[in-house]
Amino acid sequence: MNLTSLMAAGVGETLVFWICGGLAVVGALGMVLSPKAVHAALFVGMTMINLAVIYVSLEAPFLGMVQIIVYTGAVMMLFLFVMMVVGVDSSDSLIETIRGQRWMAVIFSLGLGALLIGLIGNGLAGSTPGSVAAADAVHGGNVEGLASLIFTRYFLAFEVTSALLITAALGAMILAHRDRHTARPTQESLSRERFRSGVHPGVLPASGSYARHNAVDTPxxxxxxxxxxxxxxxxxxxxxxxxxxxxxxxxxxxxxxxxxxxxxxxxxxxxxxxxxxxxxxxxx
Amino acid sequence: MNRMLGAIEPVTVIEPEGAFNIPVWLMIIKVVGIFVLLVVIVIFTIWFERRVVGRMQNRIGPNRTGPFGLLQTLMDGIKLALKEEIFPKAADKIVYIIAPVLSAVMAFAAWAVIPLGPEVSMFGYRTPLQLADFPVALLYVLAIASIGIYGVVLAGWSSGSTYPLLGGLRSSAQMISYELSMSLSFVAVFLLAGTMSTSGIVDAQQKLWFAVLLLPSFMVYATSMVAETNRAPFDLAEAESELTGGFHTEYSSLKFAMFFLGEYINMVTVSAVATTIFLGGWRAPWPISLWDSANTGWYPLIWFLIKVFLFIFVFIWLRGTLPRFRYDQFMHFGWKVLIPVSILWILIIACIGGLHADGVIANLDAWAVGAGVLLTVLLLTLAGHATKRRLRRGIRGHPIPQRFDPYSDGFPVPPLPGQIAGRSAAAGREEGDTHV
Structure with missing residues (x-):
């Protein structure tokens, strides 16, 4: 690569960072501030996608794609799904259930923010940040690098996490399970039920062969x-x-x-x- | 991207990116080229579908506008765009507008990583017929597909009406379930190709298509791609007889056109992905590949499009042939058949790959093909047995007679499962027609 294209790459990366970073922050704020639950979920989706773009621009394409597939595609979609089932118009009530809850929340979130910025800043202060591309080069690629770390050094952590997730899924299934005391209704039994109930079982009669007028009010x-x-x-x-x-x-x-x-x-x-x-x- | 790299050491570019080092204007030409290609394909596909379904239903189909009715879709599009825009009172306006845009844009975006051909010369540059390639290109396709689902779900939610909400719910459940089996069918391909980049997968199929090498994966993908695009027999999200139009019931004019466009592009996209990862992508099929220049220059674009349209024809064929699934049966099929089968197949292919790496198995291809065919035959036999057992058990204890009686109990009736409507059925139907 010559100097100009290097410069271009640098400028492009900075541009991506400021645009996507800004949009991610807007999404995060929107999530907190929007009263409608579905809007909040959409804002989270927006933040996730923008983070994914930043990951890709930082030479971590696998992480970026998985971020979209897992968080935007699966987790947020499940959220939306539940919200649609529970109530379409559900929106947050702004009444405090615990007194002073709002101020406590503000104070604690500021504290957490300060802690995070302090810790990460402290960690980064002394060292020059490495690049993912350089780390990838050791293993011959981003995916290969991740794979060789996950399946060697972090193998135990990886397996334990997967066991935890499976346990959680099983737990959810057990909690949601209920014993059936009656036979499961089938298409056939439902159809019999419908005919037995005495209401008109099918489509209501339209004007038939002997209809002489096509107005809806003429039988x-x-x-x-x-x-x-x-x-x-x-x-x-x-x-x-x-x-x-x-x-x-x-x-x-x-x-x-x-x-x-x-x-x-x-x-x-x-x-x-x-x-x-x-x-x-x-x-x- | 390499700004911080100077201090460490100059790293040669890892990705197959060197060939993509082209000026911005050429990139824009490629983008516009793909856009135009897709729009033309969609216009053609809609006409093609109407003509083919017409033939299958003993009709002619649109044949008045332009030669063979080719311009019919264009006219319909213009008419659609000039219709009145309707906003339902209960609609969430912003989301209501975003939904179709999301659906259409995401449909286009997936095409960035589809390789349409090998390196060609364009305006003095050697460049592949592909917009962008990176090591996780197929994951990008999945990511884009998962964002595309938002279009459908949000349309259902924001319309503020019952049918769209039900349609949106159905399609989100459907697309999430079948995206799982779809990605599982990719895994075996990743294992054998050793890469997730689309061009890498095409290169890995020089000798043998993955459709042959990984038959079960191909069949799982072929099934789930129909479900993923909400096409018949899996079009439960827009089942006309149950949900009016499903998620797009309340949409009109250009916004509806966007959904329509997105849906057809998605159909072309999944066909293109199937072509790329299972049918050798742009590589010429066997008899043509004997010709030396079959895989060079612009010719591969022809093979690619032929393969894609083969899939599109199957899509249309399915629509003209099969009735719609019942929702619970459809979900059972996805979760209890396709996903376990995919996982079993991944285990098998991983074992074969591992044994090959250890030197126990010499010929990886032969073992993979053998295992794939064996598993497919086994599963089809099991399915056949299950059907036969169910037929033997009969309906509510009454065995189903072998011969089809079109006037059983004095009423015109369709054939029961297992019965074949032969000549007598056709005669019965004609006789019935004369009564009307």
Missing amino acids: ALLPDATPEPLSVPSALRARHQAKAVPMADIDEVTTLATGGTVAQVDAAQSGDPHDPDRDTGGDL
Whole structure:
């Protein structure tokens, strides 16, 4: 690499740090300050992604990707999932449950911040920071380096952590488990239940073969020329807004149903096809 | 990146990055090229899907706009963009807007690491047909996919309405579950290829495709990629008959178009990933690879696209053939079949690799292929036996008759499991049609 590209890399890295670092801080603040739980979860996701970008720019691509897959993809997604199941509109109440809780929180978090900055600053003060790239070069790559450390020097810690996580998962399963005292409902049993309950089991009848009007407030006719009330939406029925069926239609269906022909129907209707006096009056 | 490095020692670049040392303007050309390629592929795929599904359903499909109806999608897109933007009253406005953007952008982002071809010369530079490559490129694909799920989940949540919420919940559960089996199917590939970079994996398949070498992994991936893209028969997140449109019920106009675009790009992306890690990527398939210049220059882009469209055709074929899964059966399949099978297969392949490293096994490839075929045959036989046993047990104690009676009990009925609707069924259906 020549000098200019080195400079460019340095400038690029600084730029990435300030943009992503700033966004990460904004995300962290947003998490604390947003009253809606889902918004807070989103802000945490934003912080995680920005941290991941910084890791990648610091030559630790594996850590960066795993950060997104594990924290953003799995942990925060699980959070969102639970929030959606528990309550969509759940938001924090700002009432203190313990007196002085808020001030204590501020004091302790400032203390923790000071402690962290002091410790890390102290640790970094005397030494020049090494680079991940140099460490990677010893093992022939970022992934290889991590693998050789995890599976040699930190093998015990790695295995113990995995045992801890499996124990936690098992514990959660045991806590969430409950014994079933009745048989598990199957698709078949649910379907039987539905038919037994007496409500209309399927889709409500639409205007059928004998419907003569396509307005929603006009009922369909059954083959024996009786109007089918279920074909009118229940809201319209409750408001008595269902229309009556013209008598001419009923006559026509009756003629056809009793073996009459279309010609007979036409002959019968040659007078006034829609005589308003002959309509079936009243509500369904 | 090497600013702090001066004091230690000059390290040669570890990553296969040397070839990517190109000026910014060429990078931008590559980005625009991939963007245009994807949009064109999506426009073509939508037309292709409608025509193929049309053929499968004895229809013709769109054939009026442009030659063979090719411009139909373009017209539909323009119409979609000109429709009214609707904001539901209960929607969380900012999240409601972010969701489709997230979905579409993440779909594009995954293509940064897909190798479309070997080194070609572009405007005087030798550079691979790939935007970026780094040692954990496949993990990047997984990371991007997991951010993409947010688009769906947030759309479901922010719409402030019941169907989208249910659709969002379903798809998040679905995508998380199947992302597990998807990443597990990658593990065997990582073990044999010895790298997680996409170009490295393509190079590792010079002799033999991983689809042959790691048959169980390929089958697990092929199944979970359909689930991961919410496509039929796993399209439970947008099951029309149950959830209207699922997570995008409340969306209209451009925001809906973004979901649509994202969904189709995702389909192309998983096909491209499958091509890259299992079908040898841009490398020419066997008879063509005998030709010397098959794997040089711009030709590999053709092989790559042919392989990708092979997968897309299978996607469409599945949609035209299979009915939708029931939700609990779908979850059972993911957690109790695909994941255990993947873990078992990883154990087997790790053992074979270990024995090979110790010198016990001489021919790694032969053992891997043998074990893979054996495991696949074993599992398919077990599945077949389970189905047969269930059929023998019959429905509620009534054995299922071998012969299919299309008018059983005087009603037109579909064939029961295990029965085959033959000629008599077709005749019965036609007869039924004349009554209407």
